[in-house]
Each structure stands twice: as C-alpha cells, then as structure tokens.
Amino acid sequence: MSLQNFREETRDWLQASCPEEMRLGSVHFEDAYELYRTDAALAWRDAAASRGWTAPTWPTEYGGGGLDRDHARILSEEMARIKALPPASGMGLIMIGPTLLEMGTDDQKQRHLPKIVSGEAQWCQGYSEPGAGSDLAGLQTKAVLEGDQFIINGQKIWTSGAQHANWMFALVRTDPAAPKHDGISFVLLPMDQPGVTVKPIKLISGSSPFCETFFDNAVAQREDLVGELNKGWTVGKRLLQYERNGTSRQAPKKKQAPKNKEGGQKANKKQSQNAYAKIAKQYLGEDQQGRIADVGARAQVLQQSMQERALALTTQRVLDESKTSGAPGAATSIFKLVGSSLAKEGSQLKSTLRGTAGVAWEGAGYSNEEIESTHAWLRDRAVTIYGGTNEVQMNIIAKRVLGLPD
Numbered sequence: 001m002s003l004q005n006f007r008e009e010t011r012d013w014l015q016a017s018c019p020e021e022m023r024l025g026s027v028h029f030e031d032a033y034e035l036y037r038t039d040a041a042l043a044w045r046d047a048a049a050s051r052g053w054t055a056p057t058w059p060t061e062y063g064g065g066g067l068d069r070d071h072a073r074i075l076s077e078e079m080a081r082i083k084a085l086p087p088a089s090g091m092g093l094i095m096i097g098p099t100l101l102e103m104g105t106d107d108q109k110q111r112h113l114p115k116i117v118s119g120e121a122q123w124c125q126g127y128s129e130p131g132a133g134s135d136l137a138g139l140q141t142k143a144v145l146e147g148d149q150f151i152i153n154g155q156k157i158w159t160s161g162a163q164h165a166n167w168m169f170a171l172v173r174t175d176p177a178a179p180k181h182d183g184i185s186f187v188l189l190p191m192d193q194p195g196v197t198v199k200p201i202k203l204i205s206g207s208s209p210f211c212e213t214f215f216d217n218a219v220a221q222r223e224d225l226v227g228e229l230n231k232g233w234t235v236g237k238r239l240l241q242y243e244r245n246g247t248s249r250q251a252p253k254k255k256q257a258p259k260n261k262e263g264g265q266k267a268n269k270k271q272s273q274n275a276y277a278k279i280a281k282q283y284l285g286e287d288q289q290g291r292i293a294d295v296g297a298r299a300q301v302l303q304q305s306m307q308e309r310a311l312a313l314t315t316q317r318v319l320d321e322s323k324t325s326g327a328p329g330a331a332t333s334i335f336k337l338v339g340s341s342l343a344k345e346g347s348q349l350k351s352t353l354r355g356t357a358g359v360a361w362e363g364a365g366y367s368n369e370e371i372e373s374t375h376a377w378l379r380d381r382a383v384t385i386y387g388g389t390n391e392v393q394m395n396i397i398a399k400r401v402l403g404l405p406d
Helices: 003-017 029-035 039-049 069-081 091-103 106-118 232-245 275-284 295-321 332-353 355-359 368-382 390-401
Strands: 123-126 142-146 149-157 167-173 184-190 196-201 210-221
Touching: 003 039, 003 069, 091 106, 091 123, 091 167, 091 232, 123 210, 142 167, 149 167, 149 184, 167 210, 167 232, 184 210, 184 232, 232 332, 275 295, 275 332, 295 332, 332 355, 332 368, 332 390, 355 368
Parallel strands: 123 167
Antiparallel strands: 142 149, 149 210, 167 184, 196 210
C-alpha cells in the first residue's frame, strides 16, 4: 500500500474509531491513570489493539502493528490532526516493553508483550527506595533465590501508578556482599499477591500518583529474571534510557500555513497564537498591534516558546539521525534535563500570567482552567525530580556524553 493510500485509510479509520472524549490533544500523566480507565478510553484502546496500533512499531508476532518508520509517522500525524490521545499509555509501552524487546528472552516476550499491547498488563516501576533515590545503586530490597522463585523483602517508594498496576519491574539486591553496582538483579513480579502492599502518597497538588510499596516474602519467578543474575544494573540503566527518551512516538512535523498569491506564508492568528500568548492576552490585554500588552510578559512568552520549539526540533533531528539503531542512548538525559526544566517553567509562567487567578485553589469565583493551572503548577514542581533528578542527568551528561573525568 502506498503511503498516500495508507494515510487516507488511516484518516478514515481514526475518524470512525477514536471517541470524541479521547480527542484532547494531551493529558498530564497524573490524570492519565483515571482517564484511561473510562469506557471511552477502553473502547479506543481495544479498537487500536485490534490493528496492533497501541504499539504500532512493535513486531506483529507480539501483537504490535509492525509499521515501519514512515507508516508510523503518518499514523502519528493523523492522530495529531484530530488531537487523538494515544490509545494506550503507561510504563509497559514506554519502558519495560522496549527493554524486553531488546534484552528479554523469547519466552518473556511471548508472555508479556501481547498483554501490554492489549492492555491486560499494567506496569509500575520498583526502583527508588527511602534510602536509595538519586543513589539508586544503594538499594537494599533483598531477593533470595529459592528453587525457581525469588523471595523478596524490602520497600520501594515513588512507585508511580502502583495502585493501578498488576505487574512491576524491579531492581533487587541478590548478592549483598558484592560492590553496590554489582549484585543487583532485574526481576518482574505480579502485584496481585499477598506479599505486596501498596500505600498511595497524597501530594500537595491533591493527587496521589506515587506510592510506597512494601514486600513481605513477595515472589518473583526465576523465569522472570531479565538479563543475568547479579547483572541487573545494566538492564536497569537501559530501561532508564527508554524512559528518558520520551519520544517513543515521533512528534509530527509542524504543518505550514497556506501560501498567499506571492508564494509567502499567510499569517494565521489562531494557528500562531500559542497557549502562553492566549493566557497573557486574556489577563494582561493586547496593544494596538494585537501583541501582549505587557512588554515583560511578551518577552517571557517569547523565550519560553522558542526554547520549547528548539527542544522539539532537536528531538526530531536526533530521531531522524538514529534511524539505523532506533535505540536511545545516554544523550536522552539531555532531553530529560531540558524537557523537565521547561515543563516546570511553563507551568510557572502560566500561573504568573494569570496573576492572583494563577494561585486559585477552589471557589465559585474561579474557572476550571484557573484551578487546574494551580494544580499543574504544584505538581510540575516535581518533574525535575522524578525519573532522575536534574543533578543526576547532569552527571550522566558530563560522564557519558561529554566524556569528562570523574
């Protein structure tokens, strides 16, 4: 099938299959846990899974779509055209799935990947501990191999979505006598067993996306050891590169504005006005030229917008340059560092532009958008911490990208 025919068929299918409730453009990950449990989201997931499009580039033998890069790009562009959210979300697709595709056994791929595609398996991450966050290699959760089972005891913290997950991938210590970066193994374990207890943590934003997870003689099967025994640090680092890549679905190219008779680009005020400018004009007004009235705010909006666009273009360039391997490397820490910083600064800017309405929490005098802006500002304070702090990312960049000495 030609690319054009594929585009036309895909456009028709998306129009018929994607519910209006799932055409939101984007959703914060904290809200995604609840959204993806709605009837509309489940119908959208099942429809896409029937074509393998919850994981469009994964091999068809595991339930994926088997699309090459060009066809996957078209699918992404057509989804963006109608602002369709991904039909499935979570750590299965973004983190453990790609890791198993690269490093898992044939048996592990056959047992776990199709359930990720269908949505039957929802995953969470067991990495950080109360005494091992940024220094992850200091983890103490112990796993003892008894026959064909690992018996696990200890605690994990900041396990995002653990209250909704039925599987966890975890780093556990299997050789306490080894140096701290050795003696660690990477295991998969079911959450719905007596030895696992999950306690959600309520944040200042009012949501509870993170949890404490306790293991009391929990069990992981020997066949669910990923990689070699006591060599899980290598697997764990590889998974973090997939997490930090943040670009497993390629961003669509920005469409050009229609041309005028002279061949130049027509100005389209609605298309060019971004979210920051819209907020600034609503709360601060416009000047006679239709610009943001406050000069300082105008400069802030311009700087934030330029930095976000630069990151998007850089990300796309790196994706295009990595067509041969398709696997992320240490440079993904640059995306995590810059992307998380921009996300936090963007939430701050939106609240600042709204003035006193930017710190609204509740009450009839405030709109839903103003209240949500405050929640977003508070929860995005954490984006430079979770997934690896900015300090950790800078250390990785210094050592692994720039090659600086320890």
